[in-house]
Amino acid sequence: MELVVHAPRALVDGREQAVSVAVRLGRIVGLAPLGTAPPSRLVATLTDDEVLIPGLVDTHVHINEPGRTEWEGFDTATAAAAAAGVTTLIDMPLNSLPPTLNAAALATKRAAARGRCRVDVGFWGGCVPTNLADLPELFAAGVFGVKCFLQDSGVPEFPPVTTAEMRAAMRTIAEVGGLLLVHAEDPGVLHTSPTPQGRDYQAFVASRPEAAETAAVQACIEAAAITRCRTHIVHLSSAGGVALIRRAKADGVPITAETCPHYxxxxxxxxPDGSPQYKCCPPIRGRADQEALWAGLADGTIDIVVSDHSPSTAELKLLEVGDLGLAWGGIGGLQFGFAAVWAEANRRGVPLADVVRWMSTGPATLAGLDHKGRLEVGADADLVILAEAETFTVTDGMIRHRNRITPYLGRELRGVVRARWLRGTELSDDLVAGRLISHEPG
Known part of the structure; x- marks a missing residue:
């Protein structure tokens, strides 16, 4: 064996077990009773306060390179991911230039990433009104799915689709067995909502009401029921949205949903008012919505939790001005999402196994990465040693994102990563060991 990890506590099949994990050629080749694995060149043994978990998988990350690398790039994003125990991430098709709308743009994105990733990185494609004919080629080129917006994305090169255009795209995507991701906010509802301006956070929330999300989610459900296209709602934020997804799943609609740590x-x-570091779309809502999201995770209505890491520069965030209408929306949270969710889950009595399922196994399953996000024979040896009871407070100096703007600054979180391996290679802060991964149809 190349590596054996002796773990008195390891999350295997959703429960803690005492195992020795044997690794060869980057894969897990054995899960033996503790202490019975064959000899190995490298051996790691967990202490009493540590637990072995699979590497986390984050399927909602905006890296923005090339074109807007000053917002975030592959070097810094994957360094932040590795620090958090995220060993696989999938990059969103916007805000890079060009956006990932065809095979040529995907090749440009991959060229920018090659040789610069500390963790494994895959790519989503985009769906806009002008590229519906390019979708089969995008899937053939290896994207894990395509994403569309039903309202303005915020960047002109990635325009929204109408409901009719979304249904047309769904038919094409269903034919190739693909997955459609949808940013679900209804443009008509947003158009009639108050215009966001000033420092008042509640006024910003009123400008992106729950009705905008529920109207769009309902349109997605109806289209998915007709086309039978696998459809995934990104960053679900509202109680009404949870109720709609719950009903749709009960009716057999092929739909899944995610929420995010900040919600x-x-x-x-x-x-607090005047705090653009909390601004995102859809917005962080009230406690009743938050409780509905936790309930949706508990009963399986919501499938996964991913970061929606979408940072920008300090100039765009307007921190000194604090105008929530003018500031760029997006949360910087890739490095801290898991520890934030685990801290809150622990406070609520939710076991670590559930959080790992939501933030590792579930995202891997959504993307069709059956060899990621799990401790089992045949899976990639993406391993994390976690001191699950140790807490830490987020300081500016520990932030690895390119722009150190995050709502988690100063917050106490739970779970410290003490070691991590990517396909059997132990990661250090300066090791660039990541690969560019592609979806393989079938």
Whole structure:
């Protein structure tokens, strides 16, 4: 064996077990009773306060390179991921230039990433009104799915689709067995909502009401029921959205949903005015919505939790001005999402196994990465030693994102990563060991 990890506590099949994990050629080749694995060149043994978990998988990350690398790039994003125990991430098709709308743009994105990733990186494609004919080629080129917006994305090169255009795209995507991701906010509802301006956080929330999300989610459900296209709602934020997804799943609609750490740990009642580091779309809502999201995770309505890491520069965030209408929306949270969710889950009595399922196994399954996000024979040896009871407070100096703007600054989180391996290689802060991964149809 190349590596054996002796773990008195390891999360295997959703429960703690005492095992020795044997690794060869980057894969797990054995899960033996503790202490019975064959000899190995490298051996690691967990202490009493540590637990072995699979590397985390984050399927919602905006890296923005090339084109807007000053917002975030592959070097810094994957360094932040590795620090958090995230060993695989999938990059969103916007805000890079060009956006990932065809095979040529995907090749440009991969060229920018090659040789610069500390963790494994894959790519989503995009779906806009002008590239519906390019979708089969995008899937053939290896994207894990395609994403569309039903309202303005915020960047002109990635325009929204109408409901009719989304249905047309769904038919094409269903034919190739693909996955459609949808940013679900209804443009008509947003158009008639108050215009966001000034420092008042509640006024910003009122500008992106729950009705905008529920109207769009309902349109997605109806289209998915007709086309039978696998459809995934990104960053679900509202109680109404949870109720719709729950009903649709019960009716057999091929739909899944995610939420994000910031919706689970922050609430509108406690967010101070003039704080653009909390601004995202859809917005962080009130405590009742937050409770509905936790309930949706508990009963399986919501499938996964991912970061939606979408940072920008300090100039765009307007921190000194604090105008929530003018500031760029997006949360910088890739490095701290897991520890934030685990801290809140622990407070609520939710076991670590559930959090790992939501933030490792579940995202891997969504993307079709059956060899990621699990401790089992045949899986990639993406391993994390976690001191699950140790807490830490987020300081500016520990932030690895390119722009150190995050709502987690100063917050106490739970779970310290003490070691991590990517395909059997132990990661250090300066090791660039990541590969560019592609979806393989079938």
């Amino acid at each position: 689970l740990v922050f609430d509108a009642e406690d967010i």
